Amino acid sequence: MSLWVDKYRPSALSKLDYHKEQAAQLKNLVQCGDFPHLLVFGPSGAGKKTRIMCLLRELYGAGVEKLRIEHQSITICTVLFSICKKEGLSLPQELARRIAEKSGRNLRKALLICEACRVQQYPFSSDQDLPETDWEVYVKETANAIVNQQTPQRLLEVRGRLYELLTHCIPPEVIMKSLLTELLNNCDGQLKADVAQMAAYYEHRLQLGSKAIYHLEAFVAKFMSIYKKFMEDGLEAMMF
């Protein structure tokens, strides 16, 4: 039994409770056949997504609901299943989903991981470790190093690691992105947004400049500075 908020969610434009004129307009739009791009905005809980789902239902019929699960994962999962079938393997549903998520909607990667899983362990279990590439592991370690300690010495070590990644021809954008993903796991609240914004800023400048290491390092330095401050301020707040 779902929560009331989901249980009583309207599923058709005609059933919406407020902004009825707007709902009528949308209905007309759908019927006239030339559907434009829409920008829907408003505060959270105002019913934007509900309205959109209604609209889609109006457009495409009841099938819309079935597509609720992420489009790409589904595809990747199907491919994985079909391949495993051809290979004569049985792939658990859960593992397929995890591989698909891990691959970042990259089918090639998904298949490579799947095969590596097969090498690693068969029969499959749905909670087995997904083998990661060396550079992913390396980035993860780097992120942990950054989070564990914020000192100039650590910054130096991180510089060495960043250099290592760069010399292995890992594109700096990729480094930045995976680093950010790992770092965000250790941030919360406002800090998360700040760090993400920072990363975007430095990544942009990275494209403008010529020496990637400078910008990556500047990002790390900035993160260290902010993170240290955040942690210490938090600690003080807790004490008083």
Add this chain to the structure above:
Amino acid sequence: MGNIRRSNKKLVEVKKEKPRKSSSDSGMDDEAIARQLQLAEDEELERQLHEDEEFARTLAMIDDMPKDKVQKVSPKKPSSTVTETSPAKEKSISSGNATSKKTSPVKTSSKLALMKQKDEAHKKEKDKSSPVSKAKVTTPKKEQPNAVVLSPKKEQPKAAVISPKKEFTTPVRSSQRPSETSPEDSEKKRGNYMAYRNYLNREGPKALGSKEIPQGADNCMEGLTFVITGVLESMERDEAKSLVERYGGKVTGNVSKKTNYLIMGRDAGESKRVKAESFGTKIIDEDGLIDLIRTLPGKKSKYVIAAEAEGKVKTEKTPEKKKEPQVKQSPAKRKLTPQKRESPRAKKLASVSKLSSDSEKTSIKQEKPASARSLESAGGKTESLLWVDKYRPTSLKGIIGQQGDQSCANKLIRWLKDWHKNHSGDKKPVAKYNKFGGKDDGSSSKAALLSGPPGVGKTTTAVLVCEELGYSYVELNASDTRSKNSMKEVVAESLNNTSIKGFYSGASKSVNNKHVLIMDEVDGMAGNEDRGGVQELISLIKQSKIPIICMCNDRNHPKIRSLANYCFDLRFQRPRVEQIKGAMMSVAFKEGLKIPPPAMNEIILGANQDIRQVLHNLSMWSASNKALTYDEAKSNANNAKKDIKIGPFDVVRKVFGSDGDNSHMTLIDKLDLFFHDYSMAPLFVQENYIHVKPAAAGGNIKKHLLLLSKTADSICDGDLVDRAIRSKQTWSLLPTQAIYASVLPGELMRGYMSQFPNFPSWLGKYSSTGKYDRITQELAMHTSLRTRTSKSALNLDYLPYLRDRLVQPLINLGTEGVQEVVDLMDTYYLMKEDFDNIMEICSWGGKPSPFSQVDSKVKSSFTRSYNKESHLTPYSLQMVKATKRETATPLESEYGEDVNPEDNQAEENEDDVGVDAMIKAKKAKSSKPSKPSKAEKDGDKKQAKSKTKKK
């Protein structure tokens, strides 16, 4: 050929007859003065070294020492000497005994008195011991008995007394030291640490410029030594120092017996105060210093006195047309000695002069007319010459800083002397000395390499050494074309030549084969002009029948390094300030230039101990004004400092201000730092900013991190500007880059750098990135038919898994797995090189690749079974071999799914391309990993890089 200079030296025979001739012209009297001043300086220094508590103590101990021990400890003396001189010594020691025991710690004056007493005691024994002691006097000396010039003087064999004493001091001191310090070590350490922390956080002067500094009398502080400790309230320490120096005083770092005043400020160092009290040094504050300046009477500088004395002689002698330089010298000498009664060195010198003049009296007499002539002719020419040429040393003894027995000049002489002996005939040269054992006298090398900073006298030394030994020489320098071909033509020929010059002028009966090739500035052999020059020079050295002397500034330059392997390595150091000072003062005096000695110090330091530069500067500044004050000289010297090129390591130190003098730097000065080398400076700053402990953070880690982050941001801005400059050629933005990449980081991080600056790792990383990039590109190309993916996707996604598939069977199954791996490689069209490359590119953080865990037996079986089979590849192996660019592109489009070894280029053996051909081709490939198509792509990047490298 017009620009090859030949020496004007005549014949060996002639020279051997009058070897002194060259040394006895106008340069002679300056030499003497210079040496004397220098000696006085040296002596002062030496005295400072020994003038401490230990020395006083040892002195007392020596006096107590029994006689037989004395004899044992001084092994230098021949036994006959000891017996002869010992009564004198005994006497002197016993006489000194009384005095030194009473006043330990001995004051300077009392010790001098002691020395004097000994001296007198010795004098009495003079008649008996003189012949032996004379010989003895010369040995412990650093100076050479050059003093032919000096007049005969009363003999005072002082050195004999002093030298044994010095020998004693060392063992005693070393035995006493450790026992004194060890017990309270740890506590002291902690105390020191706290003191250091305090020192770092200490505030600056509070009331700068609040006190008026009076005008003191000239040279009023001469002979006084000061130590400054703590923070002075009204002036910076540098100011105080220059104030003292202006009036002829000296500021040293540590309190010793010699120190006259300790100037104490706020937060002064405790140890200095304690030390000063124990020595009885007067302790004053800054007001005391000001009072001193106000009250002390002026003095005449010893340099001025010396110079004046010489001047008097000159005026006396001018009517006689400067006939006898050695006689002319004598009154000055006499005049000097009484004033310097505290310097036993001068007396030593005098005794030496006596000795040498005795032995060479006859030769001097012969020389007189000749030297007079040369003087006259020199006098006529000098007006138009630069000072540098006018006062160029004319004999080896005039070269500043090359007087020691182990000096480069003497080593070079010995090497050259023995050259023909060592390399005569077809005898194979002796194997080179091993680098760690024993001293290399260069006997195995056919060439010598003189290296050192500019203006220390490398060329002069080389030329004079050649002249001294009677070699004629051919000099090639940077103004000559020294490419491979021209060297072959010009130099190689002359190496086998024999000079008939002497033969024709009739003086020599045989043809003289003593000549030398001097290659000046070999590090300048660069660019198109001199292509292949260094290699050619090396091969010339190998075959040469004559000695070759090469010279360069930077011995560690990669180009020179290869050359240095074939050369006798002689490194010239910058002479010490004291060594230069004396000579420069005498030059200044001769030119009628009035410069206070402390000012000369500044000038020499300002020119970075470059003698040539000092002379040029003097001549330039004196053009308008014949008397330079201390302040003028200092500001001039500071201006000159800016013209000195400093290396990037020093630049980065200055940027972060670890040496303390940046507080006076203007923005422009800081900008200039960047422009010492604008392509390297940003790299150096970026590499090293993390190592700096910023003063602004005050030990707060949060602040420190914030500063680091700000600095990194600024460096990034610099990088953006750099990109704009390099991609759009907007060089006018360079100053902007300077601000972002150097000045701002310097401002933010200003502080203390804990280590020597590192060389930017970016350059190395950049090139290894390039290498890996090439490898992945190649792999992507080779596997493209299977993977159908881009280079970066291959690198990010494929390779790690592919690597595992390639290695796992070998690890798990051993030799069983070999076939599986080979099959996999064939499927992906990988070659053995590709396999190795994959292993290399997939290793991280210096960890060994998994392949290294594979058993070596399995490895070799893998290699064997791979080589056994033929492997067909869809790509042409010849293509890589062909270096022409055009071949790369058309072939790529011609790949079919099927194996197609057809090659447009290799038509002749197209049909025969079998197993062997393929394997051979592979080998050829491994030697040429670079790919033309890639080179094209990276062209612009590389250009940018090569630019960087050039600078």
